[in-house]
Amino acid sequence: IRTPGDASALSVETDYPKPTLLPNQVLVENTYAGLNFIDTYQRSGLYKASLPFVCGNEGGGVIREIHPEQQEATSLQVGDLVVYTQPTCSYAEYTAVATSAVVPVPKGVDLEIAVAAMGIQGMTAHYLVSDAPAGLIQAGEWCLIYSVASGTGQWAAQMAKLKGYKVIGTTSKSKTAPSCCDAVISLDKAPGQTYSDYTSVDIVQKVMEITNQTGVQLILDGVGQATVDISMACLARRGILVSFGNASGAVPPFSLLKLLPKSAFVTRPKLNDYIATRAERQRRCQEILEWIQQDKLQVTVDKVFPLDQAAQGHLYLESGQSQGKVLYKV
Numbered sequence: 001i002r003t004p005g006d007a008s009a010l011s012v013e014t015d016y017p018k019p020t021l022l023p024n025q026v027l028v029e030n031t032y033a034g035l036n037f038i039d040t041y042q043r044s045g046l047y048k049a050s051l052p053f054v055c056g057n058e059g060g061g062v063i064r065e066i067h068p069e070q071q072e073a074t075s076l077q078v079g080d081l082v083v084y085t086q087p088t089c090s091y092a093e094y095t096a097v098a099t100s101a102v103v104p105v106p107k108g109v110d111l112e113i114a115v116a117a118m119g120i121q122g123m124t125a126h127y128l129v130s131d132a133p134a135g136l137i138q139a140g141e142w143c144l145i146y147s148v149a150s151g152t153g154q155w156a157a158q159m160a161k162l163k164g165y166k167v168i169g170t171t172s173k174s175k176t177a178p179s180c181c182d183a184v185i186s187l188d189k190a191p192g193q194t195y196s197d198y199t200s201v202d203i204v205q206k207v208m209e210i211t212n213q214t215g216v217q218l219i220l221d222g223v224g225q226a227t228v229d230i231s232m233a234c235l236a237r238r239g240i241l242v243s244f245g246n247a248s249g250a251v252p253p254f255s256l257l258k259l260l261p262k263s264a265f266v267t268r269p270k271l272n273d274y275i276a277t278r279a280e281r282q283r284r285c286q287e288i289l290e291w292i293q294q295d296k297l298q299v300t301v302d303k304v305f306p307l308d309q310a311a312q313g314h315l316y317l318e319s320g321q322s323q324g325k326v327l328y329k330v
Contacts (some may be wrong), residue, residue, distance in 0.1 A: 002052040004045030007314040010055065012307075019089075019096035026076060027065035028097050032112055032304075033090040034058040034119045035313050035326040037222075037245060042088065043314065046246070049088060055310070056090030058119035059083070060111050061330070063102075064094070074099050081105040083118045085275070091310055093330060100278040103285050109292070113299050116151075116325035117292055118285045120271060125155030126284045127274035128242055129163055132267060133218045136240045139164025142211050143218035144234055146227060147196070147247070148184070149175035151302070151325045156220055157181055158297050165218070168210055170203065172196045175323055178298075183210045190226075195247050195320055198226050207234045215239060215262075225249035232258060240265040300324030 001009055021027055033056045041047040043055055060083040063076060076082070076099060084090075086101045105114040116122060137143060143160055147153045148169025160167050161180045169181040177184040185207075188200035207216060215236035221227055222245030231241045239262065243251055251268075259266065275281040291297040302324030305313040310328065317326055 001043055001049070001055055004043065004051075006044070007311040007318070009043055010311045010314065012310065016054070016092070018094050021065060021067040021096050023067050023069040024098050024100070025067055025096045026063050026070065026074075026099055026102060028059065028061045028082060028084065028095050028102070029064045030059045030061040030090060030093060030095055030330040032060045032115045033092075033307065033328040033330060034060075034115050034121075035305075035317055035328060036120045037247065037317065038120070040314055040318055041246065046250075054089045054092050054095075056092070056328075057087060058085045058115060059090035059095055059330075060105065060115040060119075070099055076102060076104070081111060083111075083114045085120055085123065085271070087272075091307060091328060101281070103281065106289060109289065112301050112304070112327055113292070115327060116299050116301055117288050117297075121151045121325060122155055122288050123275060123281070123284050124244070124271050125152050125159055126288055127269070127271065128152075128156055128220050128244060129159040129165075131274055132242045132244075132269050133240050134265070134267070136238065136265060137165060137217035140166065141218075142166045142168060142214070142216040142236075143220065144168045144170070144207060144216045144231075145220045146170045146223045148177050148181060149323050150222075151300075151322065152222060153220075154178050154300060154324065155297070159291075162291065162296060168207060168216065170196065170198075172320070189320070193248070193320075195223060195226065198223070198230060203230050204233045211236070218242065220244065223247045224251050228252075228254075232264065235262055235264050237262050238264070240267065243268050244270075302326055304329050 063080045084097045084101045149171040168183045170185045187196035190197040217239045224246040226248035307328045
């Protein structure tokens, strides 16, 4: 990306220099790069990044080099199959990755599954369900997950059920919600938009009917501007709204007095603060992989684009068509 913009801002360059390792890094030869909405936010300029930059915040492949100063300080070895998440640079043949951001792929786990599970979507869903609610929802209580058929939404719904929560999911009528949902609210697609029409159904009324007029203790909202008022109305007393995305635009500022009627909580978290240490990252990955190996989590890789079709991948994700993880094959 040399100039922020729409998907056409993505250009394929074949003479970009191979990364030079810093003392805390390894060089990964990428097999897959993961595609996430944050990539589109960075590409468009919504999230600022120093120009020029290589897009992509997660990937998976083989370690080809380890900085000499790290060789005795890490258990990683040349030839290890690994996945990683870090700001930018995964849409490339080679990526220099901090050793703290690298997680080895266990034997028997396919690399594309590992990138989906241990990358941004899997770990985002994990922290959204496990930690972001700050203990304000308990087993047996209701949560609402928007865009439940999306990659992160599918993960979050399954994990919420593993935690014992009851799940209401919203999805467009053209998509299929995960079977684990206790209730589904189907919506029309918003005309000319890539997200659902959240006015096509009275979501508040539906939620209150489902919850016997109590509301939900937790809302996972990656939609943003179009749903924030609906979310506030759907909360139960002392419920929490976790706003983690901007699919319809950023949530505008609002007065704290808006929280008063229900003593509500709101948080706007980001993944990096929930994988701030290598130990925390490893803990999340380990639990996700255990669930997969125990057949408690189903992983859906929706579509794989060749890397030279990066722009088409962004258009596909932004169109709202995806129903699982979208990857690039490098």
